[in-house]
Amino acid sequence: MKHLFASIGIALLASAAGAETLSISCGAVGAEFELCKEGVDQWALKTGNKVNLVSTPNSSTERLSLYQQLLTSKSQDLDVLQIDVVWPGMLASHLLDLTPYVKNTEQFFPGMLQNLKVGNQLTALPWFTDAGMLYYRKDLLEKYGQSTPVTWEELTASARLIQDKERKSGHDQMWGYVWQGRAYEGLTCDALEWVYSYNGGTLIDSAGKVDVTNAGVIKALDMAKSWVKTISPEGVLNYAEEEARGVFQSGNAVFMRSWPYAWNLAQAENSPIKGKVGIAALPMGGTDGQHASTLGGWQLAVSKYTRNPALAADLVQYLTSYEEQKRRVIKSAGGYNPTIPALYQDDDVIETVPQVIDLYYVFANSVPRPSTVTGDRYGQVSNAFFNSVHSVLSGSADSAAATRDLQRKLTRIMKDK
Structure with a gap:
C-alpha cells in the first residue's frame, strides 16, 4: 500500500x-x-x-x-x-x-x-x-467586582449580573456564557464535563457498566438547560468551537468554554479582547463537586x-x-x-x-471520554449521548426521560459489543 x-x-x-x-x-x-x-x-x-x-x-x-x-x-x-x-x-x-x-x-x-x-x-x-477550559473577561469581572467562578452556580450568577449590566449600559449584544451546544462530538466533551463535575461519573465506567440516570447527570443537564436563552443565546444549540469563539473574541460574551488553541487567537494583535482575557479550570458542580476538563x-x-x-x-x-x-x-x-x-x-x-x-x-483535572472501554463502539456511544443531551437543551425532552432512554440505548450498545 x-x-x-x-x-x-x-x-x-x-x-x-x-x-x-x-x-x-x-x-x-x-x-x-x-x-x-x-x-x-x-x-x-x-x-x-x-x-x-x-x-x-x-x-x-x-x-x-x-x-x-x-x-x-x-x-x-x-x-x-x-x-x-x-x-x-x-x-x-x-x-x-x-x-x-x-x-x-x-x-x-x-x-x-x-x-x-x-x-x-x-x-x-x-x-x-x-482539555476543556474556561475563558473569562478579566476586565469585566474586575469592573463589576466579581471573582473567577469556582462553581457552575457562581458562573451562572456572575454571567447574568454582568450581562444585564452591560446591556443596560448599551452593549445589547452581550451574553454571559458561550459554549459548544451543537449535536456533535464537541457537545459530548462539554456535557461530560458538566456530568463529571456534579459527581455523575463518566457515562460508562471502566468495567463497562452504564450509569447515566444518577442524580449528578440530571442536575448537570438541568443546569446547562437553564443557560439557554438566559445567559447563552438560543443559537448556542448550533455552536461548535469557532462559533463560540467568534462571539467571545468579538467582545460579546463574559465567559467561554473552549480548548487551549483559542488563547493565542484571543491575544492576537487584531483581537478586540487582547490583554483582557483570563483562563481557569472549568467550574465544579456545586461546592461538593469537582473540576473536570474533557481530555x-x-x-x-x-x-x-x-x-x-x-x-x-x-x-x-x-x-x-x-x-x-x-x-x-x-x-x-x-x-x-x-x-x-x-x-x-x-x-x-x-x-x-x-x-x-x-x-x-486544567490538565491535572482532565477526564477521559469512555472510549477505551467502548472500543469501536465509542462513535455510537458518543452519538447517542450528544443527541440525548441536545434534546434536553432544546426543550424537546426533559432530563429524566432523556436519560432513561439513553440508559437503554447505551446498555444495548455495550451488550452487543
Missing part, C-alpha cells in the same frame, strides 16, 4: 552501516509538521537511522479510516502513528504494547497515561494535550506490524521526552501543550509561555 502515501519529508542522515528506515505519520499542517520534522531529524542524527515523514489526511475521521485499512491488512508501511485520544480502544489489537520498551512512564499526567491502557497493554505515549490531544503509537519494534518505540520515547516536549511548547508559544506535569513548573517554559501556570490545573 505504499502507493497510498506521498513522502513529504525525509530526514538527512549519515549513511551509517546497518541503518534502518522508519516511517511516521504526524500532522502535516503548518507548525505541527515543522515541529514533528525537527524532532524526527534530531532523533535520526542521534541514532544514525532514517525516518520518512508520511502524509495522511488532516481530517481525523479520514485518518482513522486510513489507519484501520492499513492495520487490518497488516501493512508495514507505517511504523509510528499519531493517534487521537479516543482511538486506543479501537486500534489496540493492532498496536504494539509499549510496556516492555519504555521507561519513566510515571513522568506523564496519570489520567492521560491511564487513557492509553487497554487491559494491561500500553497502546501509546501522550505527545501533546488539550483531548494526540499520542504516538507503534504499529504491531513494524519490522523494527524496539527502534520505533525508541523514536516514540524521544519525541515524547521532557526535552523534546519542552522544545515544542516553547517554539510554538504554547500551541502544543506538554503531557508531563514538571514542564508546567519549568522556568524556561514559564518565561516563554506564562499561561502554562493556569493550564497545569
